[in-house]
Amino acid sequence: MGIFLWIGFLLFIFAMLALDLGVFHRKSHVVSMREALTWSAVWIALGLSFSLLIYFGYERHWLGLGTAIDVADNVFNDGRTAAFKYLTGYVVEKSLSVDNIFVIAMIFSFFAVPAIYQHRVLFWGVLGALVLRGLMIGIGAALISRFHWILYLFGFFLIVTAIKMLFLKGQEMDPERNILLKWTRKLIPVTSRYHGEHFIVTAGSAASLKNATPDSPAATDPIVQEAAHGTKLLTPLALALIMVEATDLIFAVDSIPAIFAITADPFLVFTSNVFAILGLRSLYFALSGMINSFTYLKPALALVLLVVGIKMLTVHWLKALLGEYFNLYLLAVIFLILAAGVVASLLHKDGNSSHRALSKEH
Secondary structure, X not given: OHHHHHHHHHHHHHHHHHHHHHHXXXXXXXXXXXXXXXXXXXXXHHHHHHHHHHHHHHHOOHHHOOOOEEOOOOEEOOHHHHHHHHHHHHHHHHHHHHHHHHHHHHHHHHOOOOXXXXXXXXXXXXXXXXXXXXXXXXXXHHHHHHOOOHHHHHHHHHHHHHHXXXXXXXXXXXXXHOHHXXXXXXXXXXXXXXXXXXXXXXXXXXXXXXXXXXXXXXXXXXXXXXXXXXXXXXXXXXXXXXXXXXXXXXXXHHHHHHHHOOOOOHHHHHHHHHHHHHOHHHHHHHHOOOHHHOOOHHHHHXXXXXXXXXXXXXXXXXXXXXXXXXXXXXXXXXXXXXXXXXXXXXXXXXXXXHHHHHHHHO
């Protein structure tokens, strides 16, 4: 019966994505701040509302929900426990996805992706991320069910990652040095200019492509002109998409262990990840213009990973100390850390603005 649950959820997600691209974003356009905030609110509302379905589904054991032991803490998830774990996982994954926005902004800047096509790249990037994370979650759940000690390995990994984020200055990613990008360019020729919203063009027909940007007409692309007739070529938009996919895969190495620290229930892990990722596109357009203002966000995210890693290593002791509501306490601690990081960043920004104003006066 559980297979129908997964099929139903996936059909709902694909229907929402089809509605997004096929109706609301059928034509490429620059996403405004108002549109980005509206869609962010929609996805967040859907993600939070899904916790109600989680509650009733696990409380009443719909289609077998809550009938298998959660090896993360060796309990059967009832409605309340499952809802707390889902919300905690959602908040953790959502907060970690914000860190991804910094890198995406750098990728778009490096490839000079026109604002009108950025949503298209992110849409297909998110679709690819859902498939990749689904595979990683499936593999992770299978490994944990057979080798419980992997949870402790994940916990140790998260703690090391958190310490590195706190005390080591991260190196800026240079897409030009990326091995995947170099291999792609060696295997498949890449056009020198954008060809509208297309990821792939064909030599001999590229000149007739519609929607090419005014400053990069397809007909004058020297790479296309030199290629043999019928040759398939990637566009810079495809390279940007490849980098976005690769970036999400790298970030998933941190986020997947983080969610398994909270729950090993595959359905809770996957659904919390999906709803966190689905809002990434609109969140990018809402925050891309002010991400540099969140000075203390990275340290806050590092502390979240540290807390989650410690929880994974000490779950049995914490449960005995804090009682049955320890998952709620974990959610509250994570929320407070993130809120403190945002507030500290805003105060730091206001402080710098006041300092610059005083300097100008003198």
